[in-house]
Amino acid sequence: MALMKRLQKSAVEITPIDITHNLESLQFESALNDEEKQLLTLRKRSHAMVVTACTQATFFANILHEARQIKKQMKSPQKMTAKILQDKEARDPLKVGIIGCGRLGSQLAHCLLTYGRVNPKDMKVSTRRPETLEYLQNKGVDCFHDNIKLVSLSHVVFICVLPSQIQVMAEEIKEHIPGHTILYSFVAAYSPQKLKQILQTNQILKPDLSWNKESEQNSWDCSENVNTALENPVTVEKTCPFGNLKSESVILTNEKFGELMIFALLNMCTSLRLNKSDCLSILNLTLFGGISEDKLQESDFIKKTQDSHGVFPKFDLVKISQINTSVQKRVSSSEHLRKAFINRYMMMFEEYLKRRAMLGPDMEES
Incomplete structure (x- = not known):
């Protein structure tokens, strides 16, 4: 009996060895000739770009959602963050729309549902072939082909169409875009x-992503899907606009994009009819x-006034992307703000x- 227990214990403790791990003949590159191997950098760049784009967009949607919940609890905003993370039903959920659901759009939808605070019933997807999105529909996402309907019902719209489709889409929706969207x-x-x-x-955000010969030499695991890649904290920090590891990524993000997130969040708070003081509280x-x-203060955005109960102007995000502002200078030079x-x-x-980890396998089904 004692021998049987020792054998059972040993069987649990021994980790099976994968004899095929790192076997060159089974690697993706083994089937390529020398000319084709020169194109592997394109594969790495493409994968890193999708991971970076999805991570930043998911973070952005999450902060907009949190801000809307905090607004509902303005009497004690400092106590809200932990509660937001626990609540399943949001009081004022962020309505998210995705136009175009090819490779990037579908990956983004999965990330928003997995890591973000987006409830499936608060997401809408407009694509020419909604019948192919069975997985999202089974989750409860409303999938259809009506760009006007999607834009009119969304607080933030992610545009994932091909360049050849943008002009037609723009003509279709431009007169139906709400001022707050x-x-x-x-x-x-x-x-x-x-x-x-x-x-x-002018309420437009566009990630400023680039690469160079040095960044393309950085290591990057292309074998993982996007959701799995975001389970790695090192990978996540490489995508952060103010991150300390972004220089180690294949895809580089300009810090300007982090600043634009700040102004976009401030604009949303203003559209919720919050005064300057409350906007800054939620933003910080x-x-x-x-x-x-x-902390960021009123004087970082506009000339300081005596009226803290007044409202911020609606900032032109496109203009902000072209000029230097004190906000970017403050965040870039402040160790506290960058770290936070x-x-x-x-x-x-x-x-x-x-x-x-707490909920186990049941979490994927919830």
């Missing part, structure tokens, strides 16, 4: 200035965890892993 474009061929012209709105809590050492931003960025993905 933020358009987040992944269409690389169109600058924010061009998008502003054809969409007739949501993006910087309410740190006391250093990174912590908030990382926390969203860490909280998901904690919830999954």
Whole structure:
């Protein structure tokens, strides 16, 4: 009997060895000739770009959602963050729309549902072939082909169409975009200035992603899908606009994009009819965890006035993307603000892993 127990214990403790791990003949590259191997950098770049784009967009949607919940609890905003992470039913949920659901759009939808605070019933997807999105529909996501309907019902719209489709889409929706709606474009061929012209709105965010010969030499695991990649804290920090590890990524993000997230969040708070004081409270809590050492103030955005109960102007996000502001200078030069931003960025993905560890397999079904 004792021998049997020792054998059972040994069987549990011994980790099976995968004899095929790192076997060259089974690697993706083994089937390529020398000419084709020169193109492997394109595969790495493409994978890193999708991971970076999805991570940043998921974080952005999450902070907008949190800000809307905090607004509902303005009497004690400092106590809200932990409660938000526990509540299943949001009081004022962020309505998310995705136009185009190819490779990037579908990956983004999965990330928003997995790591973000987006409830399936608060997400809408408009695509020419909604019947192919059975997985999302089974989750409760409303999938259809009606861009006007989607834009009119969303607080933030992620544009994931091909460059050849953007002009037709713009003509279709430009007269139906609500003033409070933020358009987040992944269409690389169109600058924010061009998008502003054809969409007739200045509430546009576009990730500033780039690469160079040095960054393409950085290591990157292309074998993982996007959701799995975001379980790695190192990978997540590489995508953070103010992250300390972003120089180690294949895809580089300009810090300017982090600044644009700040202005976009402030605009949303203003659209919720909050005064300057409340807007700043929510912004500092949501993006910087309410740190006391250093906070963004009214004078960082506009000339300081005596009226703290007044409202901020609606900032032109496209114009902000072209000029230097004191906000970017403050965040870039402040160790406290940078560290706080990174912590908030990382926390969203860490909280998901904690919830999954507590709830186990049932979490994927909930």
